[in-house]
Amino acid sequence: MNKDVIQKVQAEVKRHEKAILTFLDEIIAIPSFDSQIGDVVKRINKEMKDLGFDEVFTDKMGNSVGRMGNGPVKIVFDSHIDTVGIADRTQWKWDPFKGKTEGGIKYGLGACDEKGSTPGMVYALKIMKDLKLLDGFTCYYFGNMEEECDGIAPNSFVETEKIRPDHVIIGEPTCMRIYRGHRGRVELKVTTKGRTCHASAPERGDNAVYKMMPIVKEISEMSHLFKDDPFLGKGSVVVSKIECKTPSLNAVPDECTIYLDRRLTFGENEETSIAELHSLPSMKNGKVEELFYDTPSYTGFKFPVSKYYPPWALDPKHPLVQAGVEAYKAAHGGKEPVVDKWVFSTNGTYWMGKANIPSIGFGPGNEVYAHTVNDQVPLDEVVKATEFYALLPQALKK
Known part of the structure; x- marks a missing residue:
């Protein structure tokens, strides 16, 4: 130069x-x-x-x-x-x-x-x-x-x-x-459904939080399923948020949701990530969904996109x-x-x-x-x- x-x-x-x-x-x-x-x-x-x-x-x-x-x-x-x-x-x-x-x-x-x-x-x-x-x-x-x-x-x-x-x-x-x-990433959520009842008799209901607990454990142990790349490195996953719906603090929750940050390396995408989650034994009680962003900007402008980032x-x-x-x-x-x-x-x-x-x-x-x-x-x-x-x-x- x-x-x-x-x-x-x-x-x-x-x-x-x-x-x-x-x-x-x-x-x-x-x-x-x-x-x-x-x-x-x-x-x-x-x-x-x-x-x-x-x-x-x-x-x-x-x-x-x-x-x-x-x-x-x-x-x-x-x-x-x-x-x-x-x-x-x-x-x-x-x-x-x-x-x-x-x-x-x-x-x-x-x-x-x-x-x-x-x-x-x-x-x-x-x-x-x-x-x-x-x-x-x-x-x-x-x-x-x-x-x-x-x-x-x-x-x-x-x-x-x-x-x-x-x-x-x-x-x-x-x-x-x-x-x-x-690496890329995809934001996902997993939802479990239950049946609410009074907390004094939990056996009458079906606690959605308890259904989520084995799913969280299995997600924390699933890294062996992820691909690796010599430059970008290996994929990873984090449970980044958890919430539940319940009529009150003395009721059994009837819905629980976790949010996942799944980091992606080459050979991984949103479809493979969802398929891996579906392979977990406890996921029979959960619903996996990819997140979507359509929040208006401060000008009121909307530009809807999937939260998949390759x-x-x-x-x-x-x-x-x-x-x-x-x-x-x-x-x-x-x-x-x-x-x-x-x-x-x-x-x-x-x-x-x-x-x-x-x-x-x-x-x-x-x-x-x-x-x-x-x-x-x-x-x-x-x-x-x-x-x-x-x-x-x-x-x-x-």
């Missing part, structure tokens, strides 16, 4: 460093859990307008979209800007939104997962425009909702907004490594992976990057898993802090990631 371009990009990133980190503080301070991203979208859109983006709009679902360039090759920089909830407030040692900065680390809800990638992506697009590095490219920043349903935002982006990119960069935390895939992996020799390696080396003085995978799931389940659009991940932070009260991101990584994002299209040209 041209050394003059690398130096100019790095100089521009350094010049904007304070603005990048101030932007990070401000978007973390805006609550955006439960897919309520409207306020943070407004703040991000204002930043892009102030920076002179060619186009800034909120899509029908309510996601933030900014465009730079008009070239034939479309690149989407994907950063989900919703977060999980606060959980137990007493476990936070600082305000989850104001957070704190200490030892070069920004702490706060969404710092790692995944607001940390947004400032670098937004400023990278500005820098590319200022340095006239957009020739041949149309680059989009896509700040979206993902936590409640992986891939729903990009799915709508392609099908509703009619914008289908050629390449996607996912900003989920990667420890500044290049990630090229992850596994995916991009070939390590693919031009996008190689461009990522080249961009990393350019930003890090020739140092070779680590190329790996996520443990958790991302919007890549749609981009690559369903739409077969070449995708890689690169973002600041470590996914081990995602969904925790220690959510955090190193500030030097937030800044350095900006260089990678700005240099990637140049690496693709090669």
Whole structure:
């Protein structure tokens, strides 16, 4: 890659460093859990307008979209800007939104997962425009909702907004490594039915919770049925929620439901997962169903989808992976990057898993802090990631 371009990009990133980190503080301070991203979208859109983006709009679902360039090759920089909830407030040692900065680390809800990638992506697009590095490219920043349903935002982006990119960069935390895939998952529920009666005479009824107990035990012991893959790893399952219906606290429950997070590797899908559950001896008393997502977004927009998210992996020799390696080396003085995978799931389940659009991940932070009260991101990584994002299209040209 041209050394003059690398130096100019790095100089521009350094010049904007304070603005990048101030932007990070401000978007973390805006609550955006439960897919309520409207306020943070407004703040991000204002930043892009102030920076002179060619186009800034909120899509029908309510996601933030900014465009730079008009070239034939479309690149989407994907950063989900919703977060999980606060959980137990007493476990936070600082305000989850104001957070704190200490030892070069920004702490706060969404710092790692995944607001940390947004400032670098937004400023990278500005820098590319200022340095006239957009020739041949149309680059989009896509700040979206993902936590409640992986891939729903990009799915709508392609099908509703009619914008289908050629390449996607996912900003989920990667420890500044290049990630090229992850396991998929499917969300399922199992329901048992019983017959209620007064709790003083339980023999008159049929307790749905008791029917569920052997099913839960068998699910906890079924990992030997799951496939393994040398890159993605082995499938897994977790009972993530349990609930029952009962007329009162002195009555026998007549219905019990558990929810499952079934992680999928290559060779597994929603149909094989359901078939495995049906093979369990106690499942004769249970009904297995795949979950479906049709909750309206904060704009009232509905985009109904199954909660099946396929596994995916991009070939390590693919031009996008190689461009990522080249961009990393350019930003890090020739140092070779680590190329790996996520443990958790991302919007890549749609981009690559369903739409077969070449995708890689690169973002600041470590996914081990995602969904925790220690959510955090190193500030030097937030800044350095900006260089990678700005240099990637140049690496693709090669």
